[in-house]
Amino acid sequence: MTILVIAEHDNTVVKVATLNTVAAALKLGGDVHVLVAGHNAQDAADAAARIAGVTKVLLADAPQLAAGLAENVEATVLQVAKDYIHILAPATAAGKNLAPRIAAKLDVAQVSDITAVVSPDTFERPIYAGNAIATVRSADPVKVLTVRTTAFDAVAAEGGAATIEKIGAPADRGLSQFVSREVTKLDRPELTGAPVIVSGGRGLGSAENYARVLEPLADRLGAALGASRAAVDAGYVPNDYQVGQTGKIVAPQLYVAVGISGAIQHLAGMKDSKVIVAINKDEEAPIFSVADYGLVADLFNAVPDLVNALG
CATH class of the missing domain: 3.40.50.1220 (TPP-binding domain)
Known part of the structure; x- marks a missing residue:
């Protein structure tokens, strides 16, 4: 069984949410691969390869992936999706934008915001604003999951030695366009x-x-x-x-x-x-x-x- 984690990164650094998502993936019991989709993202791929528990990193590097537009990243995931039983993304703004698109194109039901892995096809997730926990079993051939990062302790960012495999990126879908980004820089922690x-x-x-x-x-x-x-x-x-x-x-x-x-x-x-x-x-x-x-x-x-x- 092989699991794909979609990395959240800035083309240089892999964000902590990815480490929490890898922790969830490891509980599924298979080999964990990480997809880094970006542009000039070799540093991010190298960082992903050092994550404890990761066995392979897939690097898709192309200008249309620079801004992380969900439509283009989704197309990149779909070209390798046939090789995976589970596809995971952190339940962040980026992950919530991307994962439903992948699930829809694969014609499977997404399981959102999981907080525990019961078995490879059964998961726990909060409902009613966290006042109840639902146990969800998926019979779909591919499980598309978003992971509540606060529910899983992050794996170590160092210690792994995964191989890096470069893959192609589909052409720009042309469905959205990156215009600008306003970044708030603080001296405080994220x-x-x-x-x-x-x-x-x-x-x-x-x-x-x-x-x-x-x-x-x-x-x-x-x-x-x-x-x-x-x-x-x-x-x-x-x-x-x-x-x-x-x-x-x-x-x-x-x-x-x-x-x-x-x-x-x-x-x-x-x-x-x-x-x-x-x-x-x-x-x-x-x-x-x-x-x-x-x-x-x-x-x-x-x-x-x-x-x-x-x-």
């Missing part, structure tokens, strides 16, 4: 991979308060900054800060929720965090139902006091 996250909600009241109150705490903890959907909708922070069912799914070692009531949509994105600390003046706030430590207090007093206590 939200989905950070060991500590400080998140703010509507209780902060404004974008100015969000920055004034939360940034010093995040600086002391070396944390990434996140937010509830209410804070994003109110314009306190950009969309890429959003944690929740329609935002980013995270599971850090420490999650500090400040002024977040704990709507079910938000809880679905962070309740697997190892330790959850909640600060809210409403003692009935749902966030306290999942918090390991809760402080009922005015955040405008409690957070500065906490920063001072941290030295």
Whole structure:
């Protein structure tokens, strides 16, 4: 049995989500191959070859793959799909865009957001915003899966010695065009991979308060900054800060929720965090139902006091 993992990368570095997806693939019990589809992506292929547990890397290198447009990557996957029983992608924005296209072209049902591998044809996935777990068995000849990365510990990025095989890339499908990309560069860790996250909600009241109150705490903890959907909708922070069912799914070692009531949509994105600390003046706030430590207090007093206590 051979499994294909579609790598998420920037043509130079393989992203951590790929390591989590390889971990899920290894639980299926077969040889794991990784597809790197990009342009001038030899560095990414070399990095993929060093991932523990990977036996082969397929490198498709062509200008039409440079931006990772889903239509062109999908065509590349389809030309090798016949060799695989399982095709996996991380359940990130890129993976969620790509995997359904592959499943549709293969005429199979995708199994989305898996959190556990029961057997090669049976998987667990959350439903009802994570309040229930469904066990899904697929009878399709090819299983197309997206992997909730927070459910699988990342394999080691070093230690493997996979071979690299270059494959051709189909011509540009011409169905979409890359126009531009605006990249936000932060000195903080990336939200989905950070060991500590400080998140703010509507209780902060404004974008100015969000920055004034939360940034010093995040600086002391070396944390990434996140937010509830209410804070994003109110314009306190950009969309890429959003944690929740329609935002980013995270599971850090420490999650500090400040002024977040704990709507079910938000809880679905962070309740697997190892330790959850909640600060809210409403003692009935749902966030306290999942918090390991809760402080009922005015955040405008409690957070500065906490920063001072941290030295």
